[in-house]
Amino acid sequence: MIEKRATAGVTVNGRKLAGYIAKFDNPTRIGDFTEVIRRGAFAASLSAGRDILALSDHDTSRVLGRTRSGTLTLAEDATGLAFALELPDTQAGRDLAALAERGDLGGCSFAFNVPKGGDYWTGNTRELRNVDLDEVSIVQSRPAYPDTEVHLRSLQPQSQLALMRYWLDTCR
Template sequence: MSAAASLERRTFSEVRTAGRRLEGYAATFGSKAALGSIVETIKPGAFGPALAGDVLALLDHDASKVLGRTRSGSLRLAEDAKGLTFSLDLPDTQAGRDVLALAERGDLGGMSFGFMVPKGGEEWDGDNRTLLKVDLKEISVVSAWPAYPDTTLALRSRQQARSARVELLREITLAELRA
């Protein structure tokens, strides 16, 4: 399985502007998200180890539209009691100016994050999935319709063993995202 096939994304909507800075939550803890037949929650501390790595800030999960990154200091991430907070200094690029204009008008769809689940990073209780540890790759400003929680973008299997049908759906979904 390719790395792209196991990348998962979630979307939230709390964003605010302060000058050329975007701030808010890219994820919240304890909130139940209905993802098809699966209900998912994120446990506090799930992002902790990943915060030491280089995480990108993108526009609409598009790697060609980098808005910032932790390595350069233009993106700052932290966990608090509510969730994964971010502070992003927007660049003076077309994408940065567009995001700023949309944020100031209140037209942004929200925030999202892309991640992979390492071995042992999740627990299942029937159709309830709890994310215990995630390998955070990116957070994204979502300019239009966030995929979470009402679309198939976030659908995954409960067990890798029964993944044939679900992997096909995942590949189709990822292919649609790339189109």
């Protein structure tokens, strides 16, 4: 069964989204239980080299990017699952850029499966220790994980490009 989780936080400055799809070690309430994503939860998915899609609101008809083409970059760091996404010049991409500029985006989300042994329960608390990442999404609604970040960055000027390259290099 594919599960979906969402996160929040948006700032604006151009046509490239960057931030965190998920942050580690921050408990959040999911229905009648608490969930915590542990460091390394996405490592196996990322090292498997699968093509991960970036979508708008989990809608497969609104593809924003993908790892295979290099328009989506994902990396785990000490904080969580970091991402950088080049927004396409499509209606969905333009709409997201406009919403981000206005501060109207809800945040990020991700869909996943939990392989056998990938989670651990203590009472009503679930630790996600290993997940099979299915896709990541930029969402317009209220996210499940309110503590992550989305930043809209310009593809220009060069100083911002240098900052993005530095940020991506430190996430790898």
